[in-house]
Amino acid sequence: MPARPTIPGFTDADLKLASHTLLERYGKAVPVEHADAEIELVPGSGELTTCPVLYWQERGAHFVVFKIADSRYRAQFFYSETTQFGTGKDSFDNLGDCVVTVLQVQSDHERQMAGVRSGATAKDFDDYDGPLVI
Numbered sequence: 001m002p003a004r005p006t007i008p009g010f011t012d013a014d015l016k017l018a019s020h021t022l023l024e025r026y027g028k029a030v031p032v033e034h035a036d037a038e039i040e041l042v043p044g045s046g047e048l049t050t051c052p053v054l055y056w057q058e059r060g061a062h063f064v065v066f067k068i069a070d071s072r073y074r075a076q077f078f079y080s081e082t083t084q085f086g087t088g089k090d091s092f093d094n095l096g097d098c099v100v101t102v103l104q105v106q107s108d109h110e111r112q113m114a115g116v117r118s119g120a121t122a123k124d125f126d127d128y129d130g131p132l133v134i
Contacts, residue, residue: 007067009052010034014095018054018065021099032056041068061106065098075102077109085109 015032022030033055038048054065065075073092078084087105092098 007049007051008070010054010067015054017096018056018099021096021103022056022058025103026058030056030058037064037066039066039068039074059110061110063102063106065095065102073098075099077102077106 015034018032019029022032035053035055036050037053038050040047041049041051049068052067056063061077061079063075063077065073068074068091071093073095074086074090075092075098076084076086085105087098087101089101092101
């Protein structure tokens, strides 16, 4: 069986970018943790790959950003094991875009659950297809 490629971990610059983005979003420092997770990189393949993860929680939601390859990221947020949401996009080639998008999707979801709609709609975001329930 061939060896699986090793996905490089998040760098200090990656962590600084994520932390700064969260500071801008929430107006306070939010602890970001490093972890690893086994995920299917190819949906339906059944093959799990260990990927580095950035994890944080804020305002009742838990967020994960998976590094799925060098300069490739995937994100989701969840409230419990049964309420998980993706970004509507399979992957990002920029960590900043990935973090901003998952924060925006969660914020939109939070407003929708509270019955408040922003002036923007999903049509206003070229590469946003709405939350993906996982």
